[in-house]
Amino acid sequence: xxxNNTIIIGAGxxxxxxxxxxxxxxNVVIIDKNxxxxxKLQDYSGFVESGDATDLEFLEKxxxxxxxxxxxxxDDDNVNIFIADVCCSLYNVKDxxxxxxxxxxxSLVEERVNCICPFDLSLDSFEKQREGESK
Amino acid sequence: MKVVIADGLHEADYLIRLFKTGGNDLVxxxxxxxxxxxxxxxxxxxxxxxxxxxxxxxxxxxxxxCDLFLALSEDDYKxxxxxxxxxxxxxxxxxxxxxxxxxxxxxxxxxGVDIVVCSTYLIGEQIRNLTSIENMINALSIEDEQxxxxxxxxxxxxxxxxxxxxxxxxxSIGSVSSVIHNGKTMIPNGxxxxxxxxxxxxxxxxxxxxxxxDIFQRKK
Numbered sequence: 001x002x003x004n005n006t007i008i009i010g011a012g013x014x015x016x017x018x019x020x021x022x023x024x025x026x027n028v029v030i031i032d033k034n035x036x037x038x039x040k041l042q043d044y045s046g047f048v049e050s051g052d053a054t055d056l057e058f059l060e061k062x063x064x065x066x067x068x069x070x071x072x073x074x075d076d077d078n079v080n081i082f083i084a085d086v087c088c089s090l091y092n093v094k095d096x097x098x099x100x101x102x103x104x105x106x107s108l109v110e111e112r113v114n115c116i117c118p119f120d121l122s123l124d125s126f127e128k129q130r131e132g133e134s135k
Numbered sequence: 136m137k138v139v140i141a142d143g144l145h146e147a148d149y150l151i152r153l154f155k156t157g158g159n160d161l162v163x164x165x166x167x168x169x170x171x172x173x174x175x176x177x178x179x180x181x182x183x184x185x186x187x188x189x190x191x192x193x194x195x196x197x198x199x200x201c202d203l204f205l206a207l208s209e210d211d212y213k214x215x216x217x218x219x220x221x222x223x224x225x226x227x228x229x230x231x232x233x234x235x236x237x238x239x240x241x242x243x244x245x246x247g248v249d250i251v252v253c254s255t256y257l258i259g260e261q262i263r264n265l266t267s268i269e270n271m272i273n274a275l276s277i278e279d280e281q282x283x284x285x286x287x288x289x290x291x292x293x294x295x296x297x298x299x300x301x302x303x304x305x306x307s308i309g310s311v312s313s314v315i316h317n318g319k320t321m322i323p324n325g326x327x328x329x330x331x332x333x334x335x336x337x338x339x340x341x342x343x344x345x346x347x348x349d350i351f352q353r354k355k
Contacts, residue, residue, distance in 0.1 A: 054212065056242060078188060078212035081219070085246050104190065108219050 010074035011037040069095035141187035143207025187217040291331040301325035309339030
């Protein structure tokens with residue numbers, strides 16, 4: 001069994017793409033409430049589980065207690081923050097990544113939680129391109 | 136007391152009235168414009184439109200440093216994050232979140248929400264209490280239901296626990312005929328202390344049955 005157990009919560013475009021990229025490097029399980037989302041996961045051969053990731057019993061069944069990395073990329077910032085807190089305080093997961101549409105909510109999670117903020121990334125990208133143009 | 140009521144419709148309406156009559160400094164914030172209008176009109180007070188999970192909206196509503204923050208939305212996780220924002224960023228002294236999923240009661244508390252309220256959870260607790268009382272009491276009626284022998288289990292939360300029979304004194308309405316302590320049955324006297332885990336056998340009359348049960352089941 002490969003080490004680096006990874007749980008990805010949210011099988012949207014971002015979650016699906018991360019799942020594909022980690023597929024050969026880790027034991028990956030991707031979770032989503034909506035089964036239909038799994039149909040769009042192409043070139044991914046890891047585990048999929050349909051269910052509510054805010055339910056701790058469900059998370060435990062899917063290995064949260066032994067997970068090395070949890071990536072919460074649902075469309076709901078509040079759910080992602082809750083999952084980060086659960087991972088930090090109740091299961092002591094080492095690597096935690098969450099998506100935050102509202103980057104101002106970053107201050108609500110522990111510093112060790114890695115926040116993926118699409119707004120900030122877009123702004124950074126714009127700034128870099130603008131700098132490139134002005135040179 | 137400064138109280139912030141975030142989201143909710145009928146719950147918010149009820150609590151606004153409750154806190155208004157107590158002369159509290161009240162801040163009401165709600166995301167839905169129709170609800171803002173309804174609450175404002177009904178209670179003759181300003182209601183701020185804004186998101187209770189957004190620090191800037193809460194600051195604009197003047198929700199800083201409140202004594203009590205109540206998050207009443209139908210979304211458990213919105214309430215969780217609202218409480219977290221109020222506590223961590225705005226200095227709320229005490230936070231209450233309502234939840235629809237009873238499983239979240241313990242989890243939210245473990246994650247730092249002071250009080251978590253769930254109607255389904257409360258119903259469950261009520262039913263459990265009723266069932267546990269039924270389990271604790273075995274009654275036997277004899278002599279055409281004129282005499283009752285009642286067996287009661289003693290738990291640590293009961294008022295009689297740790298008291299002697301002399302202190303409890305039910306002599307005018309019945310008598311404790313035996314006490315089962317650590318599996319051994321003994322005939323008690325006034326100096327016998329009732330301990331958690333004991334079972335007491337009480338003889339009483341039909342008329343006094345409820346009074347006896349009340350004395351032995353009263354909480355501390």
